Every structure is written in structure tokens, then in C-alpha cells.
Amino acid sequence: MRTRFILINTSHAGNVGAAARAMKVMGFDDLVLVAPRWSDVLVREETVQRASGAVDVLQRARVVATLDDALDGVTYLCATAMTPRDFGPPTVTPREHLPALAASDHAGVAFLFGSERFGMSNEDVYRCHAALTIPTAPGYGSLNLAAALQVIAYEWRTALGGFAVAGGPEKPPVLADxxxxxxxxxxxxxxxxxxxxxxxxxxxxxxxxxxxxxxxxxxxxxxxxxxxxxxxxxxxxxxxxxx
Structure with missing residues (x-):
């Protein structure tokens, strides 16, 4: 299933690099930035440094002007919003929602992340089919953008079947008769x-x-x-x- 991560109005170059790294370790490489603060954010020094080897994800990434421009080929949208919106899509945790989505016949899925300062706008959330919320400690739900993306990417990869543990499973021991x-x-x-x-x-x-x-x-x-x-x-x- 085609998977895209969309960052909307990103203001910190380092977060773009860290997001690319988080995507690559989970096997994803389709990154789109909607109206970031820096037009050259994909090649800025801080971005490349924080990518820590995921430069190929940055090289494939696109910068577009509007969310509409980022949605080609996408048939299912997931917002990432901690606070439920009135009249918005259902708010669900990744673990309860993503397995069924992975088993669906959607051609393309996109995960939307809002700006570091303001999160996602109501207008963008309303366009989504589901709003994913990451369960956090009561009283402190502040997640760094790249950290939130890493959690979502991990849960989505797990729902898709995951990866084998490096080295493969050990052979079971032969019990004595x-x-x-x-x-x-x-x-x-x-x-x-x-x-x-x-x-x-x-x-x-x-x-x-x-x-x-x-x-x-x-x-x-x-x-x-x-x-x-x-x-x-x-x-x-x-x-x-x-x-």
C-alpha cells in the first residue's frame, strides 16, 4: 500500500531531517512538505545533519504550496491531532485503527502532521477520515514532531506486517529425550x-x-x-x- 507522510507548515529544519530518518528506519520514503518555513529546507545543513544518513528520503521529497498538491494518489487521510475536533473525524489510537486500515483496499494512505507551533488546523483535520492520537501521560502530551512521526510510522509498519528481527529467529534448542x-x-x-x-x-x-x-x-x-x-x-x- 502506498504510504505518504505530509508535514504541513514545518518551521524547524532539523525536524524535517529527523522525520526523514524516522521514516527510513521504518521503510518509508514518500515525504511531502506543504509550505514549509524555508523553501530550501530539504538541503539545509541542519536538515541533512538530523537526517543522519536518510539523505535519499530528502532527495525524493517534494515541497508543495498547498495540501491539495500533496494528495495525488491518496485515498485515505489520517490526521495526527491530540485534541478531538467538533464535527471532525473519529479520534482513535494508531494501534486500534491501523490494522484494519492496512487490511483495506485503499490505494494510498497519507499521514498528516501539523506545524510545531500550532499543530493541525481544523480545516485540515476536517478533510481526514480519522484523527490519530498517541496515548501519553496525563497532563503532558507534548511530542516532538519527529518523535510523533516515528511512533505513527512504527505502528503503521507493524500493521503492515513489520520486519523480521535482525539476524532472524534463533533455532529452537533440541531437548534431550x-x-x-x-x-x-x-x-x-x-x-x-x-x-x-x-x-x-x-x-x-x-x-x-x-x-x-x-x-x-x-x-x-x-x-x-x-x-x-x-x-x-x-x-x-x-x-x-x-x-
């Missing part, structure tokens, strides 16, 4: 007798308890080898004296 555990316990029993820890004439409940302990541990094949190595070391001449 019952025969291997029984063999290891027999080895331990001999070693414990050898060092005088277990009296074979009065074993009490030591071995059944060890059996239950190792069953709860869900031992792997590698761990069985380690425990057998410990038992072998305990059985060496002089092990009892070293105790």
Missing part, C-alpha cells in the same frame, strides 16, 4: 556415591528429587553433555577429598 536424561541421572548417581554424597544403603529421596528437578529444567542435549562432564569430574580420584 527421556532416555538421555535417565542415562545422565544414572551417571550422576554413580558420581555422587563416589564422592560420598549419596549413601547407596540409605539413598532416601535424593535421586527422585533430582529427577524432578532436571525434568522441570527441560534439559537440552548440550546441557546433558555438560552435566555428564560434571559427573565425570566428580568421579575422578581425589574428587571426594577436594570436597
Amino acid at each position: 527421556a532416555q538421555a536424561v535417565a542415562g545422565m541421572l544414572a551417571h550422576w548417581e554413580r558420581a555422587l556415591v563416589a564422592i560420598g554424597f549419596l549413601d547407596p544403603a540409605a539413598p532416601k529421596k535424593l535421586m527422585p528429587r533430582l529427577n524432578q528437578l532436571f525434568n522441570r529444567a527441560q534439559l537440552t542435549v548440550e546441557e546433558i553433555h555438560i552435566l555428564r562432564g560434571v559427573a565425570k569430574a566428580m568421579s575422578q580420584p581425589g574428587a571426594a577429598a577436594r570436597r
